[in-house]
Amino acid sequence: MTSTGRPALVEVTGVEKRFGTTRALRGVDLSIGAGQCLGLVGRNGAGKSTLVSILSGLSEPDGGTVRFGGSPAPRVGDIQRWREWIATVFQHSMIVPHLSVAENVFLGASPHGTAPGTVSWHTMRRRTRDIMREWGFDIAPETPCRELSVEQLQVVEIVRALARGARCVLLDEPTAALERQAIVRLFDRVRQLTEAGVAVLYISHHLEEVFEICQDVAVLRDGELVLAAPTASLGKDELVAAMVGGVRTAAGPTSPAPGPTSPLTGPTTPAPGPPSPVAGSPPGAAITEAGATVPVSATPGAGDTAPGDTAPEATPSAGTAPGKAAPDLVPGDVVLAVDGLTSDSARGRLAGVTLRVHAGEVVGVTGLLSAGVATLGRVVAGAEASTGGEVRLRDRLVPPGQRAAAQRAGIGYIPEDRRAEGFVAMLGVAENITMTITRRLAGRLGVLRPRARATAAAPLTAALSLVSSGPGQPVSELSGGNQQKVTVARSLAHNPSLIVAITPTRGVDVASKELLLRSLADVATESGAGVLLCTDELSDLVICDRVVVFVRGEVFTEFGRPPFDRDELILATEGLVTEGPVMNGTARAAAYNPAEEAAQ
Amino acid sequence: MISNQAPEGQAAPAPSGTAPGAAATATAAAAPAGAMASRLRGMNVNVLREAALLPVLIVLIIVGTLVSPAFFTASNFAGIGEQSSALGVVVVGESLILLIGGMDLSLESTFGLAPMVAAWLILPVSAFGNGTQLNPYLGIVVLLVVGAVVGLVNGLLIVKGRLNGFIVTLGMTIVLAGLQNGIVKAQSLFNLPSAFGYLGSASVGQVPVSLIVTAVIFILTGLFLRYHRTGRAIYAIGGNQAAARAAGIKIDRVKIGVYMAGSVLAAVGGLMEAGRVSAVTGQQGYGEGIIFSVFAAAVIGGVSLKGGRGNMVGAASGVILLGIVSDILDLAQVSNYWIEAIDGAVILFALFLARIVGGESTAEER
Numbered sequence: 001m002t003s004t005g006r007p008a009l010v011e012v013t014g015v016e017k018r019f020g021t022t023r024a025l026r027g028v029d030l031s032i033g034a035g036q037c038l039g040l041v042g043r044n045g046a047g048k049s050t051l052v053s054i055l056s057g058l059s060e061p062d063g064g065t066v067r068f069g070g071s072p073a074p075r076v077g078d079i080q081r082w083r084e085w086i087a088t089v090f091q092h093s094m095i096v097p098h099l100s101v102a103e104n105v106f107l108g109a110s111p112h113g114t115a116p117g118t119v120s121w122h123t124m125r126r127r128t129r130d131i132m133r134e135w136g137f138d139i140a141p142e143t144p145c146r147e148l149s150v151e152q153l154q155v156v157e158i159v160r161a162l163a164r165g166a167r168c169v170l171l172d173e174p175t176a177a178l179e180r181q182a183i184v185r186l187f188d189r190v191r192q193l194t195e196a197g198v199a200v201l202y203i204s205h206h207l208e209e210v211f212e213i214c215q216d217v218a219v220l221r222d223g224e225l226v227l228a229a230p231t232a233s234l235g236k237d238e239l240v241a242a243m244v245g246g247v248r249t250a251a252g253p254t255s256p257a258p259g260p261t262s263p264l265t266g267p268t269t270p271a272p273g274p275p276s277p278v279a280g281s282p283p284g285a286a287i288t289e290a291g292a293t294v295p296v297s298a299t300p301g302a303g304d305t306a307p308g309d310t311a312p313e314a315t316p317s318a319g320t321a322p323g324k325a326a327p328d329l330v331p332g333d334v335v336l337a338v339d340g341l342t343s344d345s346a347r348g349r350l351a352g353v354t355l356r357v358h359a360g361e362v363v364g365v366t367g368l369l370s371a372g373v374a375t376l377g378r379v380v381a382g383a384e385a386s387t388g389g390e391v392r393l394r395d396r397l398v399p400p401g402q403r404a405a406a407q408r409a410g411i412g413y414i415p416e417d418r419r420a421e422g423f424v425a426m427l428g429v430a431e432n433i434t435m436t437i438t439r440r441l442a443g444r445l446g447v448l449r450p451r452a453r454a455t456a457a458a459p460l461t462a463a464l465s466l467v468s469s470g471p472g473q474p475v476s477e478l479s480g481g482n483q484q485k486v487t488v489a490r491s492l493a494h495n496p497s498l499i500v501a502i503t504p505t506r507g508v509d510v511a512s513k514e515l516l517l518r519s520l521a522d523v524a525t526e527s528g529a530g531v532l533l534c535t536d537e538l539s540d541l542v543i544c545d546r547v548v549v550f551v552r553g554e555v556f557t558e559f560g561r562p563p564f565d566r567d568e569l570i571l572a573t574e575g576l577v578t579e580g581p582v583m584n585g586t587a588r589a590a591a592y593n594p595a596e597e598a599a600q
Numbered sequence: 601m602i603s604n605q606a607p608e609g610q611a612a613p614a615p616s617g618t619a620p621g622a623a624a625t626a627t628a629a630a631a632p633a634g635a636m637a638s639r640l641r642g643m644n645v646n647v648l649r650e651a652a653l654l655p656v657l658i659v660l661i662i663v664g665t666l667v668s669p670a671f672f673t674a675s676n677f678a679g680i681g682e683q684s685s686a687l688g689v690v691v692v693g694e695s696l697i698l699l700i701g702g703m704d705l706s707l708e709s710t711f712g713l714a715p716m717v718a719a720w721l722i723l724p725v726s727a728f729g730n731g732t733q734l735n736p737y738l739g740i741v742v743l744l745v746v747g748a749v750v751g752l753v754n755g756l757l758i759v760k761g762r763l764n765g766f767i768v769t770l771g772m773t774i775v776l777a778g779l780q781n782g783i784v785k786a787q788s789l790f791n792l793p794s795a796f797g798y799l800g801s802a803s804v805g806q807v808p809v810s811l812i813v814t815a816v817i818f819i820l821t822g823l824f825l826r827y828h829r830t831g832r833a834i835y836a837i838g839g840n841q842a843a844a845r846a847a848g849i850k851i852d853r854v855k856i857g858v859y860m861a862g863s864v865l866a867a868v869g870g871l872m873e874a875g876r877v878s879a880v881t882g883q884q885g886y887g888e889g890i891i892f893s894v895f896a897a898a899v900i901g902g903v904s905l906k907g908g909r910g911n912m913v914g915a916a917s918g919v920i921l922l923g924i925v926s927d928i929l930d931l932a933q934v935s936n937y938w939i940e941a942i943d944g945a946v947i948l949f950a951l952f953l954a955r956i957v958g959g960e961s962t963a964e965e966r
Contacts, residue, residue, distance in 0.1 A: 381846075383845070383846060403845050403846060403848055404845075404848045404849065404850045406848075407847075407848030408848065413846055415846050420840075420842050420843070421840075421842040421843050421845070421846040422843055422846070423840070423843050424835070424836045424839035424840040424843050424844065424908070425839065425840060426839050426908055426909060427835060427836065427839055431832065431836075432843075432847075435832075435836055435843075435844070435847040435848075435849070436847050436848050438829035438832060438833070439829065441829075442828075442829040445828075446828045446829045446830060447827050447828060447829075448827055448828060448829045448831075448832055449827065450827075490847060494848075
């Protein structure tokens with residue numbers, strides 16, 4: 001299974017898992033040796049989460065065995081003993097925010113005090129401090145976890161795993177919420193773990209990351225293990241092919257070179273030493289799946305759509321069918337005018353942002369996590385109030401901080417965190433998608449027929465290849481990628497003049513990612529809507545006509561014409577300007593770019 | 601029929617698979633048959649889920665019939681209906697508030713205060729009224745206005761003032777109960793005009809008017825929740841408020857409206873109660889502690905205290921269950937000293953049984 005003769009620390013043989021009629025796992029064999037970093041990849045719904053849940057001791061396989069160090073795994077549910085072998089750092093933080101770091105590290109396993117039934121705070125803090133020191137982390141055990149950054153919370157979870165003596169650490173999408181520098185540091189930590197003999201199972205959508213830190217990679221597809229090989233022996237194309245299977249042979253952008261999954265560029269495997277976390281040069285392609293330059297394909301006809309999933313007539317319907325009224329925009333008109341926008345948001349402040357989005361234009365906004373990229377999206381969408389400046393949509397002032405008013409004005413919104421804001425989990429697919437258009441669907445007296453919802457949602461689900469058992473299926477039962485499609489469909493349903501999308505492809509597999517991006521680009525070209533794409537995922541920017549880079553809440557620079565150069569983009573997000581044609585944007589870019597900023 | 605997750609009319613475009621394109625064309629042909637099947641399947645599931653209490657009710661009716669020959673008679677059922685109607689209307693109001701993820705303890709005080717204020721304005725000084733001698737029909741309008749105002753104040757404090765709903769309505773409960781006694785100096789008001797008492801005391805044949813009105817309120821509310829855009833917005837808000845806001849739903853407006861509707865329904869329930877006992881006493885509502893029965897009925901009926909889940913079929917069966925239980929206890933001539941203990945035990949048992957029959961949908965989160 002794996003490449004080396006190291007003893008198998010964790011061994012999974014013939015594991016089966018069913019959910020009703022769905023076979024989530026079909027006889028999966030997997031083994032991880034001490035000191036090995038094994039990457040586990042697969043599209044949404046391939047069975048990764050199920051396998052994670054089984055490996056974490058949270059659910060029991062219907063067949064097959066899990067063995068730790070050669071002997072059978074503890075009983076499912078005996079979490080304490082299970083954690084001595086394997087501990088999972090979940091994608092969604094399992095930290096209690098109001099407790100201290102030490103309490104979270106020893107959550108459920110607090111060291112005993114002298115009297116029976118008591119907790120020794122002293123031992124708890126001391127042991128936390130010891131482990132932190134041993135591994136070179138520096139978070140004080142007394143700190144309340146609510147004060148920590150996402151990266152620090154992850155460190156606390158890793159420390160928790162180590163504190164229980166886990167010999168295998170399972171990292172589930174660990175980079176999803178991290179910014180570039182933090183990812184570099186995470187990779188250092190992973191190497192540190194494997195060098196110390198800890199096994200790491202690394203689950204990611206980002207193939208570049210897998211190539212960078214995993215010695216071996218295993219691919220799940222439809223519940224089966226279709227490939228397991230040393231990463232060094234594989235090309236990225238082979239990996240993608242294994243993930244998507246034989247279906248994707250057509251001219252889709254995934255398999256051949258262009259598009260977000262183009263072959264690795266540059267030195268992705270790190271230099272022998274640990275990568276130096278020097279600003280501006282994180283290890284190249286490790287961060288995104290984009291090639292060195294990102295070709296644009298915003299036109300709907302070009303390059304065809306992802307094979308099989310969008311019928312030719314279905315694509316236009318994404319923008320126009322559900323309600324006939326396309327926003328009658330003339331290409332080139334200013335759709336969105338943002339002037340001097342300021343905000344004190346905790347997600348990153350805005351310090352006087354001015355920008356324009358024209359009809360049919362996809363404008364990318366990118367920058368580091370704290371640069372205010374998401375804040376801009378939220379403020380424009382009315383999800384958050386600003387402290388100054390104004391937002392105009394087609395020359396009409398949009399009242400700040402009122403999502404309902406912004407939507408009525410014509411601003412569609414794909415929120416950053418789909419679980420928190422993207423859908424109502426217990427309601428059906430169609431109901432969620434049409435939640436933005438109940439006024440239009442409702443008859444006199446506000447009566448809303450379920451069939452009308454299903455009919456209105458159908459073209460959108462088709463255009464986005466949203467897979468569900470029916471329009472009434474609760475969104476909670478869908479895979480992450482399909483949930484995101486629900487969120488996107490919801491924003492498209494009301495024929496917005498402007499779509500604000502914040503990190504729309506986060507946690508979404510490669511194929512769905514393309515589909516989502518393409519559907520946004522298509523809406524722009526077909527309905528003339530503008531798209532404001534706020535993202536820290538550089539590979540999302542392929543669909544953009546223009547990219548604005550934020551540094552510390554201000555427009556730092558602008559890239560006017562695709563293809564955008566990755567390295568230049570990265571430098572710009574760090575607040576550095578390369579000589580040469582970076583400022584190929586417009587005079588406007590210079591105007592918003594005061595001298596002191598350039599000096600920073 | 602009145603559920604929050606009825607079938608959505610059409611079959612899904614594609615079953616799961618890796619070739620959605622092919623699947624989509626295939627389903628296009630198979631759509632009509634598939635639609636029927638999925639619709640039927642959906643119906644069955646919903647009927648089961650909503651009728652979770654049905655077996656419990658059947659068992660209770662059998663027990664009742666065994667306990668007393670007087671149980672399985674039309675007049676007894678009419679009696680149960682009359683007894684439960686007022687409670688039922690309040691349960692509708694509380695269920696609406698629970699569905700948006702709120703809770704309102706003060707409904708029980710509105711249940712007493714609203715008819716008290718109305719009766720006080722209607723009756724002459726000699727009957728402890730204030731002497732205005734308001735027209736009884738205007739009195740009913742006043743009753744509704746009192747409900748609406750209480751709900752508005754609660755809603756504004758909770759939604760706009762962002763205060764904790766539990767404490768706001770707890771405080772409000774005590775304030776309103778104090779007003780209820782204060783304005784009439786703890787007297788009880790009798791000799792209510794017949795127009796005022798009609799709703800709670802009249803019958804059409806053997807069927808009490810209050811029962812008919814309550815049934816209509818349940819059905820209309822159920823249809824509203826199922827088929828009205830505001831009804832759907834209530835589920836969306838209760839299910840995930842942030843998502844509902846991001847979808848452009850006017851959260852504040854809907855929530856305040858629901859608090860108002862809940863209090864108005866409580867006032868109507870109070871009017872029924874006053875008519876039934878031909879008096880408004882200082883004890884009505886808060887003094888009797890009816891809010892416990894209100895919550896018990898709603899929760900037994902599957903309305904989640906966390907919001908977003910529950911429906912009127914469930915709430916109605918919760919009310920009926922409580923009504924039958926207390927009727928059986930009366931008929932069995934259980935000693936008054938023991939009635940409360942048995943009543944409470946039956947509530948716990950019903951909750952447990954509903955959980956088993958209703959499956960995951962009635963389970964609390966782990």
